[in-house]
Amino acid sequence: MSASWLLIVLIAISVAGYFLGRSRVMASVQGNSRQLHSLPNYYGLNVVMTTLVPALVLLIAWVLIQPMVAQNHAASMIPDDTYADQGALNLLMSDVRRIADGLDLAVKSGNMTVEQAKDIQTGTTDIRSRLGEVGVALGSDVDPAVLTAAQAYRGVTNTGRWLMTVAVLALAAAGFAWSYLRTSKDLRARNLVEHGVLALLVGAASIAILTTLGIVLSLIFNTIEFFKLYPALDFFTSLTWSPSFGGGSQLGILPLLWGTLYISLIALLVAVPIGLFAAIYLSEYASSKVRSIVKPLLEVLAGIPTIVYGLFALLTVGPLLVEIFGAGGFLGLGWMKGGTAVMTAGIVMGVMLIPFVSSLSDDIINAVPQSMRDGSYGLGATQSETIRQVILPAALPGIVGAILLAASRAIGETMIVVLGAGAAAKLSLNPFEAMTTVTAKIVSQLTGDADFASPEALVAFALGMTLFVITLGLNVFALYIVRKYREQYE
Amino acid sequence: MKDMLIEERTAMEDVKISAKDVNVWYGDTHAIKDVSVEIKDKTVTAFIGPSGCGKSTFLRCINRMNDTIDICRVEGLITLDGQDIYDPKVDPVQLRAKVGMVFQKPNPFPKSIYDNVAYGPRIHGLARNKAELDEIVENSLRRAALWNEAKDRLQSPGTGLSGGQQQRLCIARAIATEPEVLLMDEPCSALDPIATAQVEELIDELRTSYSVIIVTHSMQQAARVSQRTAFFHLGSLVEYGETDRIFTNPVDPRTEAYITGRIG
Structure with missing residues (x-):
């Protein structure tokens, strides 16, 4: 499942959670909301919060980290002697990503079967022309090492995606179950929700500060780079x-x-x-x-x-x-x-x-x-x-x-x-x-x-x-x- | 004995401020209705009455402070020493130099104690040189009973004083301009009892040289410091006369109701 579909599913679960949590607490007091600690809405919102927030955080972190992991794994497949420096490796890696994307596209459009994409080899197939058919243009013929790396990249990405779906849904389900079972008339849902709101506000404030910090850091690193090439005193x-x-x-x-x-x-x-x-x-x-x-x-x-x-x-x-x-x-x-x-x-x-x-x-x-x-x-x-x-x-x-x-x-x-x-x-x-x-x-x-x-x-x-x-x-x-x-x- | 002295004096001295049929509107609100009053020189006159009865508004008419409020309109005749103060020939700025004012909340300027007191004399050119200015400042602070506390810190900010000291500083500031009349708009309402007692003592002392008008919510204060009292109610002047008579033998039932605590 892709991240956007996962997001839609998460939202659907939490909307359902809202109504379930609300109705559970209302049922526990036979519809007399005066006996509740908080207004009924807060119980629903508490379920939504516990379901959605951890799953969403995991989803975002996964989406950010997965490409890095896949890339490192693929890069380790490429022998050291094929590239001279970091810049050349970066170029090779962008080839790797293009080929991996091309293979995905070919499978999706029915040009290749899943097995073919996995087992394809430079010796037996002209990959450049096969990918050209689905509209992915490659600059040169494909190096076997690069192809292996691309397949490894695909492999990690695909496994990662499955794992992500399972992990995020499991976390959402766990959050839902925990908060749903906890929902009773004495639960201080109002306070819990307000803590959540507080965390949201703190998060917004820290994003502003972290961005400033990021800008300053990027300036600092490049400035240091400059002073390595040009004497600061002269500057x-x-x-x-x-x-x-x-x-x-x-x-x-x-x-x-x-x-x-x-x-x-x-x-x-x-x-x-x-x-x-x-x-x-x-x-x-x-x-x-x-x-x-x-x-x-x-x-x-x-x-x-x-x-x-x-x-x-x-x-x-x-x-x-x-x-x-x-x-x-x-x-x-x-x-x-x-x-x-x-x-x-x-x-x-x-x-x-x-x-x-x-x-x-x-x-x-x-x-x-x-x-x-x-x-x-x-x-x-x-x-x-x-x-x-x-x-x-x-x-x-x-x-x-x-x-x-x-x-x-x-x-x-x-x-x-x-x-x-x-x-x-x-x-x-x-x-x-x-x-x-x-x-x-x-x-x-x-x-x-x-x-x-x-x-x-x-x-x-x-x-x-x-x-x-x-x-x-x-x-x-x-x-x-x-x-x-x-x-x-x- | 005290009563006799006052009567002798009031009989001797003439009218300082006279108001005739004064009406004041704030926009559409009729704040003062047909107030006529004669205020005597070298006397403390107290204006009492419940909140919103117009006593502060009337006080602000006497030095034309209401001119600074756009929507305020004043009708009627107010004279100071026989001169109509709303006459176009009268400069309100000059008038305010003659009719000093002390406000409800102490409002020293964010300057040194010295500069606060010297503010008026400098503006009006009352001192020819630094020595004269020093003398004016010292005398004013002495009369306001602040000299002993302030003489070693004349250059420190006036806002650093305590509330009661600040109010006495504001009185010193008003005295330094050598006014003829001193208007005080609830001068003690922001002060504690000890500071209030000091300010009241001061007011009693000021009576020897000025005509003082004091607006107050405290009837005890009016009884303590004033010789004449005016009772305002809903924008009208209900009763005006000797303080002792107003408090012991009021003519109007509304005055009696107010001073016995039944209205207001």
Whole structure:
């Protein structure tokens, strides 16, 4: 039975279990549900839980582990001298899987009997053409060792599948029997079900955490791989970034880091004052009518995909800035040579961050208790004195937290940089020059047709790791500040 | 003996605040109905009455704190020293500097004790230099009976004080602005009996310089600290007069019912 059929059977058993468990407990009290410890539904759900959950866990684990076992078994069939390294073995193994799948298909379509598929040999049959008939194309003639491995692979897979069906159904039946027999009016079914729900919640929380851990681990391993090929000292101190896929690359992170921080700085210089002032207006001055219209409008900005902001930078803001700061432009300064520049990307990124800053600050300003405002007004302070001297100081830790969160978004931003800031890695102070950031370079290093084992591709992981550490540090710092000063006015 | 002194004084001093036919609406709710009252200078006046009877609302009309509530509408005439406080010529901000307010819950700003007290004087430019400001802060804290406890920690946050100290800090903060009238909206409801006693002592002391209006739920408190009492019920002013007379010989049956504990 395949895993999906098994799943359907399991669900059918548990639905039946629900009604059986429910009716058993109702029968035990002659239909008077007041004598039960829990509501009748809980007894049914308890049976469902005990039937379904262990069987399902076993099913998932089996589906995940079986291919690994089969593969190891098949790989041991292939003599060591047929392949040179791990890569060659991987290629052979993918052949093995293709042949095994082909044999399955041939049996299913009636082209071969089960015995034929088991006993077929390279000497007697042209396997390549036989499999070609059922639509499985093989690149070359089949090596006898590979065929043996494929048959072994099939064998393990088929046995495994039977075992899985038996084991899962047995576990489900055992779970059902145990919980069904346990069902009586004194069973604390409600508590049991609630423990189950708790386990579900814990599971959901741990999946989120484990995923993060997985991402970090994959970054770490590739980063270590990179530092084996390229000296870490050069990576962190070299002032040049010039990857060349022929070898002899200079992979210094500093120009990229400088570009990232410079663009983020300009973005924050745009976003923080505008966002903060907008938040002050919205939370302190605007009537509720204005607020109900303006706030959603401002938050629409947050919903625009960043690639659209990138287009805006490329097509509108860049040319506009050139017209002002470029040679022969409005100011006649000739500072800006092309539309893509730190300034372009920074301004557009700042616009993107406005709703981020304003929305968070607005919430924080609103959280300052009304009694603070009353106290200040009661002493004869004007509204603006109250905001400057009481509300902003009280809200400051939260606002700083909001700004730091915005900063970590700016640092991680990619699309606006790709389209707005150019691709040249440069260490320059002129904000009208093209520069690039860590994120943009990660994209360009991995989207080429570079060998994944080369330092030019692996550097992307080291860059990603550095970025991750920086943004993590910023987030932790932001949370620390918010927490440390939170209770001050409570 | 005490009664005679009060009568002498009230006879001598004139009316500080006068309200005539004041009506207040919150949206459609008629919160204050035709209240007319005359509050005398250098006297503690208590507003008593059951919850929701409008005593706090009326208090907030006197320094126009209700202006900060969008849906609130005030009609009628309220004068301070004969000047209509709802006249368009009157700046509510200036008015609030003259009519200080202390709230139900202590609400010190998240600043140091010193900065809390110096807040009003700084805004209104009452001190010409740092030495004068220091003096104002010290005097205010002394008058609020907080100086001895706070003098060694003037730079530590005001929110770090105990509840009773916080409320005295708020009173010091209000005094520092040199108001003429002090409004107190249930100033002791968040305090324990000892802190309450300290604040009540303070109120009695403040009477020498200010007109104090105190809203309270405790009739014992009204009897202890006030010379005149106003009883509000369902938005109307039911009875107003000498505290001793209100508590011993109420005219209106509703007042009697309230002070004997039958309604409210």
